Amino acid sequence: MKYFVVLCLFVSMSCRNNEQEEELTNDTAVINNVKSDTVELEIYDFIGLEKFLNQEDNKVHVVNFWATWCAPCVKELPHFEALLDKYKDEGVEVLLVSLDFPKQYEKKLKPFIKEHNLKSRVLVLDDTDMNTWIPKVNKDWDGAIPVTLIYNKSKRKFYSQTFTYNELEAEIKQFLK
Amino acid sequence: MKLIKIISVCALVLFISAFAIKSDDVSTGYEVGDIATDFKLMNIDGKMVSLLDYKEAKGFIVIFTCNTCPYAVAYEDRIIELDKKYASKGYPVIAIMPNNTDVKPGDNMDAMKARAASKGFTFPYLMDEGQEIYPQYGATKTPHVYVLQKRKQGNEVKYIGAIDDNYKDASLVNSKYVENAVDALLDGKEVTETNTRAIGCSIKVKK
Numbered sequence: 001m002k003y004f005v006v007l008c009l010f011v012s013m014s015c016r017n018n019e020q021e022e023e024l025t026n027d028t029a030v031i032n033n034v035k036s037d038t039v040e041l042e043i044y045d046f047i048g049l050e051k052f053l054n055q056e057d058n059k060v061h062v063v064n065f066w067a068t069w070c071a072p073c074v075k076e077l078p079h080f081e082a083l084l085d086k087y088k089d090e091g092v093e094v095l096l097v098s099l100d101f102p103k104q105y106e107k108k109l110k111p112f113i114k115e116h117n118l119k120s121r122v123l124v125l126d127d128t129d130m131n132t133w134i135p136k137v138n139k140d141w142d143g144a145i146p147v148t149l150i151y152n153k154s155k156r157k158f159y160s161q162t163f164t165y166n167e168l169e170a171e172i173k174q175f176l177k
Numbered sequence: 178m179k180l181i182k183i184i185s186v187c188a189l190v191l192f193i194s195a196f197a198i199k200s201d202d203v204s205t206g207y208e209v210g211d212i213a214t215d216f217k218l219m220n221i222d223g224k225m226v227s228l229l230d231y232k233e234a235k236g237f238i239v240i241f242t243c244n245t246c247p248y249a250v251a252y253e254d255r256i257i258e259l260d261k262k263y264a265s266k267g268y269p270v271i272a273i274m275p276n277n278t279d280v281k282p283g284d285n286m287d288a289m290k291a292r293a294a295s296k297g298f299t300f301p302y303l304m305d306e307g308q309e310i311y312p313q314y315g316a317t318k319t320p321h322v323y324v325l326q327k328r329k330q331g332n333e334v335k336y337i338g339a340i341d342d343n344y345k346d347a348s349l350v351n352s353k354y355v356e357n358a359v360d361a362l363l364d365g366k367e368v369t370e371t372n373t374r375a376i377g378c379s380i381k382v383k384k
Contacts, residue, residue, distance in 0.1 A: 069247050070378060099376055101247060101345070128343040131354075134374040143339075144318040144379040 039110040043124040046133035052095055052123065053137065053149065059091045060175045063149040065125075065137070067099045068108045072162045073146040077116070079165040083172060084120050090176055094120040099145060102126055150175060206315010209371045212331035213239070213323065216310045218273065218303035221290045226301045228271070228325075228332055235267030236326040236335070236362060238355060241275045241305075241316040244292045245283040246378035249319045251344045253296055256320075259340075259355060260300040268324075268359050270300040275311035275319065278304075280381040311380060318377030324358045324368075335368050339375035 055061060064080055066073035077096070084094040096118065100109045105124070113122055127133055134143050138158040141147055148159045148168075152175050159171070207213055215228045228237055238259055242249045260270035278285040286304060293302045305311050314323055315337075324336035336358035341350040358368040 072379060101251075128345050128349070129351075130344075130375045131339060131342055131352075131373040134376070141374070142317050143374045143376045145376060 039113045041105060041110065041124050042122070043126050046125065046127040046129075046136065049097065049123060049125050049127075050136070052097075053151075056153065058153065059093050060087075060150065060152045060172065061093050061095065062172070063095045063097060063151075064146060065097045065099060065148070066146050068104070068112045069100070070145050076146060076162050076164075076168075077118070079163055079168050080120055081118065082165055083168055086169075087172060087176070092172060092176070096120045096122045098122060098124045100124065206313065206317075207323065207334045207337065209334050209337060209368075211334050212328075213325050213334050214310070214313050215332070216303075216305075218305060218310065219286075220301045220303050221286065221293050221298075226271070226303055231269065233267065234269060234327065236324065236359075237332065238263060238268055238270045238359065239314070239323040239325060240270060240272050240340075241311055241314070241319055241321040241323075241380070242272050243274050243276050243281070243284045243319045243378070244288050245276070245281055246319045248344055248375070248377050252320050252340050253292075255340055255347055257296065257299060260298075262356070263359055264299070266359075266363060268363070272298070272300055272302045273305050273310060274302065275305040275308060275316060276381040277308060277383045280383055284381075308380075308382065316380060318379050320375075320377055322355055324355060324362070326362050335362060336371050338373035342373075344375065 052061075053063060062080065062083065064073075064077075066077065068074065080094050080096065084092065098109055109124070130143065134141050137149065138147070141158065141160065144160070146162060148161075148163065150157050150159070150171060155175055157171070163171075217225050217227045220226045228234075231237070240256060242252070242256065244250070256270060256272065264270065274284055274289055276284045282288070289302050289304065292298075314321075316323075320340060322336070322338060322340055323334055325332035326335045327333075336355065338354060340353075340355050341347075342352045342354070343350045352370070354370060354373045357370060361368045
């Protein structure tokens with residue numbers, strides 16, 4: 001465990017030297033796990049985010065769209081965290097895509113991430129042309145949040161609903177079969 | 178034999194009608210071309226308001242909106258501008274608050290009155306008491322706009338969706354979806370972009 005923390009620190013320091021972290025390696029994912037006073041946000045427009053919705057690997061990707069101001073979103077976040085904790089060793093990755101407004105990044109989003117000690121990777125989507133990107137996430141998505149996308153190499157499912165932990169786990173098990 | 182026939186027809190009817198139960202599913206609600214229901218909802222001034230009251234109107238800009246959703250709040254000024262621009266041309270804004278106020282007390286009638294007063298709303302701000310109107314329209318979030326045109330058969334839905342394409346900054350808007358739709362109708366033309374999507378806050382129901 002100690003060596004893991006040291007490795008994280010080492011990796012995070014070297015990652016910060018890079019100007020643009022385009023590669024989706026496991027190394028970049030550990031940045032959020034490092035305990036630091038400042039929360040660094042990964043902010044993307046939709047073109048930048050799109051690759052996270054279409055990764056071609058052997059993992060099961062759980063992508064949840066949420067915001068700090070969305071009460072039903074906040075209520076189900078612990079279930080995603082619990083899911084990550086239980087299933088990360090089985091190749092499940094959780095991505096929490098925040099739709100918080102830029103003017104609330106400092107006041108709301110960063111404190112929220114810190115207070116809730118979120119272990120899942122948080123990405124921030126800042127792209128006002130919603131009519132263009134909403135259908136790209138899913139053609140039936142009407143724009144209400146929360147929504148969740150779960151996909152792997154062979155299966156892709158979009159959920160326009162909130163989850164209890166049991167419901168979420170039942171869906172993940174379908175992908176881990 | 179006849180009895181069996183009658184029973185099986187009844188069973189079939191019951192079976193089919195089981196699926197006709199109204200649900201809050203995204204797939205129900207109006208599509209462009211449908212005739213929208215009128216309603217009788219309470220306004221912030223205590224009076225009941227229906228679309229029928231507007232004898233001179235050519236249509237309506239029905240907007241499901243609320244006090245508590247940041248996207249709705251971001252659009253408040255633009256909603257006022259829409260009413261200022263189009264009410265005199267025959268398309269007034271009719272704002273309807275669809276949330277359950279037990280779940281969202283910040284959207285109750287007192288809060289609605291206060292917000293309307295402080296922002297200077299120029300249009301009715303109605304409460305969807307009993308939450309029976311928004312499911313018929315198929316509104317799933319706030320804000321959600323339905324532009325209606327008065328036809329002989331009733332108020333026809335001509336546009337459904339977002340107000341424009343930039344919630345953050347009115348000056349950076351490229352497409353003013355609602356204005357384009359109403360302008361087309363006022364010109365006697367068809368609306369070209371009839372359905373758009375935007376992020377919004379889900380409408381709150383009591384579980």
